[in-house]
Amino acid sequence: MYKKNIGISIYPEFSTLEKHIEYLKKASDYGYNQLFMSFLHLSKEEVKNNLSNFKKIIKQAKKLKFYVCVDISTQTLDVLKENIYELKIFKNMDVDCLRIDTPLLPVQLSIITHKVGIDIQINASIDDSFAQNLLDFKPIKHKISACHNFYPQQLTGLSEEFFNRTSKKYYDMGIKVSAFVGSHHGIYGPQKTQVLELPTMEKHRNMSISAQAKELWASGYITDILIGNEFATDEELKELAEVTRDTIEFEVPKIDISNIEHKILFKDLHFRRGDASEYMIRSPLTRALNKGQIIEPRNNDKESLNFGDVVIVNKNDEHYQTELMIIIKDNTPNINKKFNYLFTINKEELSLINKIEDSTWFKFSPKNN
Incomplete structure (x- = not known):
């Protein structure tokens, strides 16, 4: 149904701007074209201190033709003093999509797709009626997607049964679904402490990055796969990039x-x-x-x-x-x-x-x- 893409995650509050840009360029060379970033976990002071680097990284990503998705919450909007029906700061940064992980009303998200023009991504790791309620308010449907969570804490990732059930639910609604795989070397994520592996499914935590991706795509429900933690090694970037996306391969x-x-x-x-x-x-x-x-x-x-x-x-x-x-x-x-x-x-x-x-x-x- 959709072209399948690969992506990375960048957390500007960790490491240097130069290293983030280098990582972005390297990923681009391997064919990555999706970028995930997050304001969700940042305090008011951290947003203020890192906003400049967010803008610079996104500017470089757009030059490299990345699709940029930023994770936010209503708290983020309060910190940025941003109007939900304008979202000027994100439009000015040329952000393509906002992943909204804390509840806004379905009608509000529908209005954003019509009035603001930014794509909206909802949480695919929740099995409730929110997505259907959103569709009932007739958003511009191609601007709606869903993405699963990743899980830093061991033993807390999704079971395969739950992952397949929720993914199928969104897929059957005609909503594009994304998920995360974990690097075994990247130590940065949205938490304050260093952590290895940020997969969506728990069974993937100790698997090679290619095996994780193969199973996600073989489910038949997943379009885009992103590496949840930063920085994946060159070998991992290459390994994921070389996975066949449309055919099961052994x-x-x-x-x-x-x-x-x-x-x-x-x-x-x-x-x-x-x-x-x-x-x-x-x-x-x-x-x-x-x-x-x-x-x-x-x-x-x-x-x-x-x-x-x-x-x-x-x-x-x-x-x-x-x-x-x-x-x-x-x-x-x-x-x-x-x-x-x-x-x-x-x-x-x-x-x-x-x-x-x-x-x-x-x-x-x-x-x-």
């Missing part, structure tokens, strides 16, 4: 396979057959694309296969030879030694298997060592 370790197996695994298109088996995900196109090719069996292959094992049918079953499969049930027998075992999908990506529904496309890519 990372493959270095493996010793034949040329035809290599071609089937990495070059061919894969999608799940509509008549689903409880034992395996079948990728039928590989048979059509490799007619006449011979897959020699291996003498030492597994007799029993488990969830996450990726295999190709060998010449012991001539009719189905060259068909690639992902095993989805433990202790699946390797009948007549017809399956050549290639590798097992890594632990962080196993949950992606459950996102492969009937007729879903997926792919494999070699791990960058």
Whole structure:
């Protein structure tokens, strides 16, 4: 429905202006185009002391064509002596969007979209009727989006069930939904103390940044993904930027396979057959694309296969030879030694298997060592 984007978060009250600008430029070079900033957690004195740097960072971000979203509250507006129906300070800073995390009336947000012109972002991590009430007041709908919270405190992030339920709710309303992943090296966020990882989902807290993003996009509900904490490393910025956004993709370790197996695994298109088996995900196109090719069996292959094992049918079953499969049930027998075992999908990506529904496309890519 929407183009999928990646973004970063910057907290001007920490570090130097020069370092924030350098981080912004580096992210831009990797293809990032979303910027999240927050007034929400700042005191009156902190707003006053950091307002100049906010303006300078946003000015640079706009030069680099970033979409800038600023988190505010009614308290922020009071501190800035700002009229909710004018929002002059944010318009003058060229802010694209205001994330409003504390309650304003739905009719007030609708008026902002018509009168002020700034986009409005609401909290996607709340399962209530606010979004529907807002839509009832007929805002300019393309100016409304939703973004999940991030969670600095361990064990407080969203459960996968709650995340999917609330994300689907906003998605079904036609509202674009964003979420956060956490850097394992950035130590700055909206809290006073240093903290690692600012993910939306708790299960992501210790996962690689690419695995976090893959699962968010594989949910089918998330458009934009932002790194919640600052400063992500160059490696993390690159890793997230290289994640395939529209197709489920599995990372493959270095493996010793034949040329035809290599071609089937990495070059061919894969999608799940509509008549689903409880034992395996079948990728039928590989048979059509490799007619006449011979897959020699291996003498030492597994007799029993488990969830996450990726295999190709060998010449012991001539009719189905060259068909690639992902095993989805433990202790699946390797009948007549017809399956050549290639590798097992890594632990962080196993949950992606459950996102492969009937007729879903997926792919494999070699791990960058």
